[in-house]
Every structure is written in C-alpha cells, then in structure tokens.
Amino acid sequence: MKKIINKAINPLRMLINDSRFTGIMLIVCTLTSMFLANSLGFAGAYKNLWNGEWVTAGLPVHLPDNFVSLINNFLMAFFFLMAGMEIKRELISGELSSFKKAVLPFGAALGGMLVPALIFVAFNLHTSYVHGWGIPTATDIAFSVGIASLLGKRIPVGLKILLMALAIIDDLGAIVVIALFYGGHINWLFLGIGAAIYGSLFVLNYYKVKFGALHIVLSLAMWYAIFNSGVEASITGVLIAFATPVATLPKIEKAIHRWVNFMILPLFALANTAILLPQHILSSLTTTVGLGVIFGLVIGKPLGIFLFSRVLVALKMASLPSNVKWKQVFGMGMLAGIGFTMSIFTTMLAFKQEAFQDVAKVAVLVSVLLSLVLSMAYFLMISVNMTFELGTDEREQRPDVAGALELNLN
Numbered sequence: 484m485k486k487i488i489n490k491a492i493n494p495l496r497m498l499i500n501d502s503r504f505t506g507i508m509l510i511v512c513t514l515t516s517m518f519l520a521n522s523l524g525f526a527g528a529y530k531n532l533w534n535g536e537w538v539t540a541g542l543p544v545h546l547p548d549n550f551v552s553l554i555n556n557f558l559m560a561f562f563f564l565m566a567g568m569e570i571k572r573e574l575i576s577g578e579l580s581s582f583k584k585a586v587l588p589f590g591a592a593l594g595g596m597l598v599p600a601l602i603f604v605a606f607n608l609h610t611s612y613v614h615g616w617g618i619p620t621a622t623d624i625a626f627s628v629g630i631a632s633l634l635g636k637r638i639p640v641g642l643k644i645l646l647m648a649l650a651i652i653d654d655l656g657a658i659v660v661i662a663l664f665y666g667g668h669i670n671w672l673f674l675g676i677g678a679a680i681y682g683s684l685f686v687l688n689y690y691k692v693k694f695g696a697l698h699i700v701l702s703l704a705m706w707y708a709i710f711n712s713g714v715e716a717s718i719t720g721v722l723i724a725f726a727t728p729v730a731t732l733p734k735i736e737k738a739i740h741r742w743v744n745f746m747i748l749p750l751f752a753l754a755n756t757a758i759l760l761p762q763h764i765l766s767s768l769t770t771t772v773g774l775g776v777i778f779g780l781v782i783g784k785p786l787g788i789f790l791f792s793r794v795l796v797a798l799k800m801a802s803l804p805s806n807v808k809w810k811q812v813f814g815m816g817m818l819a820g821i822g823f824t825m826s827i828f829t830t831m832l833a834f835k836q837e838a839f840q841d842v843a844k845v846a847v848l849v850s851v852l853l854s855l856v857l858s859m860a861y862f863l864m865i866s867v868n869m870t871f872e873l874g875t876d877e878r879e880q881r882p883d884v885a886g887a888l889e890l891n892l893n
Contacts (some may be wrong), residue, residue, distance in 0.1 A: 505744045506629025509823060512752035513848065520757040533754045545711055551754045555831060556710055558747045560720035561739055562824075563658065566624060567724025568732045570651050575729060587792060587801035588648035594791025595649065595819050596620040596656050599783030603775035612772050615833040617660045618843055619779025619850070621825030622653040627818045630855060637866045639811065641804025646815050649788070657825045661715040665832035669713045677708035684726040694731045715832070748824070755827045756848070758841045767842045768849060776846035780826070781853045785816030814861045820854035822847060 519529045533550045547553040574580060599619035607613040628647055631638050638646075680701055687698065702723050710716035727735065761767040768777065792812055795801040803812070830843040 504629075505748065506626045506633075508745070508749055509626060509752050512749045513756045513823075516753045516756040517758055517760070517848075521760055526759065530757050530759070533757055544707070547710075551831075554747070554750050554754050555828060556716040557706065559717040559751060559828070560706060562743050562747055562751075563654075563717050563720030564724050565720075565736065565740060565743055566651055566654050567721035568727070568736055569647075570655055570721070571724055571727075571729070572732065573648055573651065583801060587795060587803070588645055588652055590795045590801065591645070591788045591792045591816075592622075592649045592652040592656060594787035594789075595622065595653060595784050595816065596660075596787070598787030598790070599779035602779040602783040606771045606775035606778070610771055612775075612834075612839065614664075615772060615775070615830070615839075615843060617657070617664060617829045618826050618833060618847065619776050619783060619822060620653075620660065621657040621822040621829060622650040622784070622819040623821050623823040623825065623851075624650040624654060626821045626823050626851070630818055630821065630858065631815075634859065634862050637862045638815075639804075639806045641807045642811050642815055645804055645807070645812075646818060649815075649819060653819070654825055655721065657829065658715070658718045658721055661829060661832060662718050665715065665829065670711060673708045673712035674714060677705050677712055677714075680705040680708060681722060681726060684723070688726065688728055694728065694734075698727075717828075751824065751828075755831065756844060758844050760845065761838075761842065764845065768846055770842060772839060772842050773846040773849075776826070776843055777850050777853070780820040780822050780847070780850035781817075781857070784820035784822075784854075785813055788816035788819055789813045810865050811862075814858055814865065817854055817858035817861055820858075821851050823851050826850075 520526050522529070535550075536548045547556050574585075600616045603616045603619050604613055607615065624647070627650055628643070631643050631646055684698065684701055684705075687701075692698075702719070705723070706716055706719040709719050724732075767773055789809075789812055792801075792803075793809070796803060803809075826847045827844055830840055830847065834840045834843060
C-alpha cells in the first residue's frame with residue numbers, strides 16, 4: 484500500500500517542484516479570476532472581496548486597507564526578497580560577478596526597458612496617459628523562465644542563464660522606476676526612519692550578529708516606515724536581501740520560496756486580474772494605452788534587448804554565452820516580453836482610474852499570450868536548422884548554475 488501511495492504522490496511532488504508549474508498556475512489563476520470578475524450575479528462580490536476597504540478608523544497605525552493593498556505592498560515584498568537574493572547571489576559568485584559577465588545582461592535589460600518605454604511614450608505623447616510608460620518595461624521572472632523550461636533543449640543553458648539574469652536586473656530596474664516615479668508623495672520623516680533601520684541591519688551584519696528575531700523585527704519595522712513614506716513598500720524585500728549575509732540566504736529562501744510561488748504569486752494573480760472586460764474589448768485594445776503596452780512588450784522588448792546586446796558585443800565590452808547564437812538572443816527577447824507580474828503591478832500604480840487600469844491589464848494579458856505563442860513558434864522554427872549541444876552534459880560541466888536555472892522555485 485505504501486508503495487502505491489508513493490507512486491501516486493511522487494509525480495505530484497515532481498510537478499509542484501518544477502519551475503514550470505509556477506507559470507502554469509499563474510495562467511490558471513488569471514483565467515479563473517477573469518471568469519469570476521465577469522460572471523453575472525457574482526462579479527460585484529468578487530471584486531469587492533479584493534478591493535473592499537476594511538474599517539481602519541481609530542487604529543493607531545496606518546496599514547493596508549484592503550486585500551489588494553495588503554498583497555501588493557506587503558506580501559509581494561517577499562517575492563522581491565527572493566528576487567533580491569538572486570541578484571545578490573549572481574553579483575557575488577554567479578553570472579554577474581565580473582564586469583564582462585555582468586555587462587551583457589545589464590545592457591540587454593536596459594535596452595529591454597528603454598525601447599518599450601519609448602514606444603509607449605510615442606503612442607501616448609500628447610495624452611494624459613503618458614505616465615504609464617513604465618508598464619511595458621518589465622519582464623516576469625517566473626513566467627519567462629518557466630516558458631523557457633517548457634522549450635527544453637531548444638534553449639541552451641547559457642541562454643537560460645542570460646534570460647534569468649536579464650529578468651532579475653529588469654525587475655530591479657522596475658523597482659527603481661516604481662520607487663522614483665510611482666511612489667506618490669514622499670514623507671521624509673518616515674523615509675528617514677526607514678533608512679536608519681536599514682543602516683542598523685548592516686551594523687548587525689558588521690558585528691556578525693546571527694540572523695534571528697531581531698533581524699525580522701527590524702525588517703518589519705523598516706517595511707512599515709517605507710509603507711508610510713510614500714515609496715513603494717514592496718521594494719523593502721530587495722533592500723533586506725542586500726542587507727542579509729550571504730550564508731543566510733539559502734536558509735531564508737528555503738523558508739519562503741514555496742509560500743511565494745504557491746500562495747503569494749497566485750494571490751497576486753487572482754487579486755490583480757479581477758478585470759471587468761470592456762464591452763468593446765477590441766476597440767479598447769486599439770486605444771493609445773492598449774497599443775502602447777502591446778507594441779512595447781511584444782515588439783519593443785525583443786528589439787531593445789537584441790540591439791543593445793549587438794552593440795555591446797560589437798564594442799567588445801561583452802560576449803555571448805557559450806553555445807548561444809544571435810537568433811536565439813532575439814528569441815529570448817520575445818520571452819522577455821512576458822511582463823505579467825511587474826507590468827500589472829506598475830499598472831495599479833500608474834493609473835488611479837479603474838477603467839484605465841483594466842484596459843492596461845487586458846493589454847498586458849494579450850501581450851503575454853502573443854509573446855508566449857510567438858517565442859515558442861520562433862524557437863521551434865529555428866531549432867529545425869540548429870543543433871544544440873546541451874542538457875545533462877553542460878549541466879555537469881557547470882554545476883554552479885544548474886540550480887540557478889530553476890530560479891530556486893523547486
């Protein structure tokens with residue numbers, strides 16, 4: 484009986500431990516949320532579940548006042564904590580640990596943010612929606628790497644590493660954009676308090692104080708200060724990651740990664756895609772906002788990443804990873820057009836009116852679908868004429884990055 488149970492459970496464990504499962508789950512949650520948000524007789528209650536304000540009057544502290552705010556400001560900080568830990572690890576001993584290694588993903592990420600932003604601005608230059616230029620600049624780490632995993636050996640290991648590094652840097656850039664341009668009014672007192680608490684974390688590290696309850700309390704206090712400062716509170720996760728000793732990172736990651744992948748990200752997808760589809764959805768997608776987002780992600784991303792990478796390599800400031808061809812770099816740029824998490828996150832901050840939020844969100848979802856289909860079709864097409872020498876042999880030669888390829892989701 485035990486053997487039968489193990490046979491039944493093991494495939495499920497393998498599925499859950501696979502990084503591809505996160506991307507699939509995000510798709511399922513998105514479709515479920517959109518279905519519920521547009522169901523007759525249930526749509527109002529479903530949207531109110533996420534957006535209905537809690538009674539906070541009389542409380543001595545200012546905290547998130549609805550589920551969407553709680554998820555986006557607090558829970559997503561844990562997602563960014565994981566992203567920050569990946570960035571730190573790569574900077575210290577991974578693909579970003581030297582100038583030659585770091586410059587290509589940094590340059591590619593810059594191109595992948597700048598060109599989509601310019602495309603959006605071009606569509607919205609003389610409108611009041613130009614503030615949404617940050618929406619098409621992001622790449623979703625879990626989604627893009629998950630789709631890359633689905634393509635298997637058609638994508639060489641070096642290209643997956645480049646995609647992961649690019650996506651991490653891209654997310655860091657998106658966090659900076661959010662903090663600088665979408666944070667709203669700054670309360671300098673709270674920002675100063677947050678900075679002082681952040682400094683105390685480095686003091687603890689300097690004196691080699693073992694990570695424990697004091698670090699957690701200070702981290703929560705820092706989050707509260709930043710939340711009340713007007714700066715996007717979720718960036719606290721990245722800041723804490725950079726203030727955490729390297730030796731402690733695996734322990735923290737082990738403690739939170741399942742919660743992030745199987746609770747926080749699905750909740751984010753459910754809460755932020757409760758979109759009431761416009762009656763004339765096609766016409767809404769042809770608005771300047773819709774076109775700016777779609778063209779920015781689907782065309783701007785691969786174009787910016789490819790062009791900036793070519794320039795850096797031509798100037799001999801960087802070099803392509805081993806076994807990677809320029810055709811594949813362009814395909815990777817298509818994958819980077821999957822901007823689900825951060826694009827929707829930025830949408831919530833860029834537009835205050837729900838109608839514009841919904842138009843931008845629908846455009847993001849259409850862009851995800853287009854980028855997914857086009858990138859998979861592209862890699863299938865070019866793989867006919869190319870032979871990849873990768874898989875277990877290359878992983879064995881580079882054990883230091885084998886785990887990184889799974890983005891620590893398993």
